[in-house]
Amino acid sequence: MPNASPTSTQALDNLISQKVATLPPSGIRKFFDLLSSMEDVISLGIGEPDFVTPWHIREAGIYSLEQGYTMYTSNSGMPELRQELARYLELHYGVSYHPEHEILITAGSSEGLDLVLRAIINPGDEVIIPDPCYVAYPADITLAGGMPIPVPTNERNNFVVRATDIEARITRKTKAILIGYPANPTGAVMSKKEADAIAELAKKHDLLIISDEIYARLIYGVEHICFPGLTGMKKRTILISGFSKSHAMTGWRIGYVAADRRFIQALTKIHQYTLLCAPTMTQMAAIEALKNGETDVENMVQEYNRRRRFMVKRLNEIGLACFEPKGAFFAFPSIEAAGMNSEEFAEKLLLEEKVAVVPGTAFGSCGEGFVRCCYATSLPNIEEALRRMDRFVRKSSLRLK
Amino acid sequence: MKEILEILEQNGRATPEQISAMVDKPLSEVKKAIKQAEKDGTILKYKAIINWPKLEKEDIWALIEVRVAPQRGVGFDAIAERIYQFPEVYSAYLVSGTYDLSILVRGRTMQEIASFVAEKLAPLEQVQSVVTHFLLKRYKEYGETFHAPKETNRRLPITP
Secondary structure, eight states: OOOOOHHHHHHHOTTSOHHHHTSOOOTTHHHHHHHHTOSSOEEOOOOSOSSOOOHHHHHHHHHHHHTTOOSOOOTTOOHHHHHHHHHHHHHHHOOOOOTTTSEEEESHHHHHHHHHHHHHOOTTOEEEEEESOOTHHHHHHHHTTOEEEEEEOOGGGTTOOOHHHHHTTOOTTEEEEEEOSSOTTTOOOOOHHHHHHHHHHHHHTTOEEEEEOTTTTOBOSSOOOOGGGSTTOGGGEEEEEESTTTTTOGGGOOEEEEOOHHHHHHHHHHHHHHTSSOOHHHHHHHHHHHHHOHHHHHHHHHHHHHHHHHHHHHHHHTTOOOOOOOBTTEEOOBOGGGTSOHHHHHHHHHHHHOEEOEEGGGGOGGGTTBEEEEOOSOHHHHHHHHHHHHHHHHHHHHHHO | OHHHHHHHHHOTTOOHHHHHHHHTOOHHHHHHHHHHHHHTTSSOOOOOOOOHHHHTOOOEEEEEEEEEOOBTTTBTHHHHHHHHTSTTEEEEEEOSSSOSEEEEEEESSHHHHHHIIIIIITTSTTEEEEEEEEOOOOOEETTEESSOOOOOOOSOSOOO
């Protein structure tokens, strides 16, 4: 396919819907193309675990194929998986969902997010999102016919949205607040106090909370705040999560949505006409992940934690000031010391030192001045990447003088 | 302390500086802990796992099941020691089941192992029987696989 710019698509192609034609391409696409033409690049630009799915989970997937589990499952997902999931959510977060009516198994949390937005948004409805945030949030809201309303966050509040900033942007059209903590791209986590304030706001203005908790298990030294677990919030929170990050299962495409049955019913309607059901083999593997995967999660978290400490310490040492990210597998250092903007930094770093990071601006305008560095890669890789970044930063600050 | 040891168990060449950053403890504390562990025998030795088959210079290995008569007062320990002191014995374990000691023996030739069994191991007074299994192929040792396909990076270089 030719590499047409979005504007030319708009001008030339009437066959593509306006909404899609005007949708900006993902900010990471450019780097992807640049990177593919280079060798010996160390990439800190990856947003997925470097672990392969634990063997017992893969083996369960293989076994399901051997046994001929190749047919559709129920739209909502296999009953056993939903039961295991209900148990898992209760055990880890103290939230109870009815496996039959309040859980929907989706093809990754991405499908879940798309379903939720399509199910709740009327044309022109506004959905509040943090800036910076995961690239799909504004795009999915737009595709569903809504208006993404970014709320700026910054280093001073550790990139966590504050209730007061949200409240300032609430209008009559506001339908929901979409948040995702621990956060991609910042690694920020939300404290109980902040979460409570947002919960109160949602009650006061009768808003829905869409809580993307895909990184919930990757959390270091603090406790994850599960939004539906907050007092009185279960009925107005839609919980989206999955197995990609916790069990290193990105390529399997398996996730879930847990919410009050009226939402699940609405989501299931769309799901049954679009996906029908999540892949069967994958659901079987997910059952195994829930039943016997705890040690794997713990081991991976421990390993990430070591790399996290190492990366954050080194980033600060080389002059890229970085607040302590307490979740996910990202560090979000300030690149002020290098004296350039995020895109320039990422591009020059890639061309001069062959290290790939993602410019903060790919995740919203408030990401300017920051880059996302993923530590889901081997420690020797992290070490070498930081050695190169150190050289790059020193070179750049000399150029500044 | 446990975390420091776990890191070293995975990578014996991890430097105190690296470990200090990974566990978020002062360098001096990490150095002290490692020194202490080396001194008190918690860390026995640092070794490399060599993929000898790759060089086609593999030694001959045999796994030997040994049935022995335990002795009053010392149980299996005395005879186990008499056996594991032989330099040919690479590892030795007391196991449950139909035999008592499981030993891994290493030699340059099959003959070398055969003579160890025939002349040193089997004649021991407490040894009742030995069953020798020559290793045909090694797949995995100390958590590392020998014949695994070369690790290819299957991840896309940049993902959201």
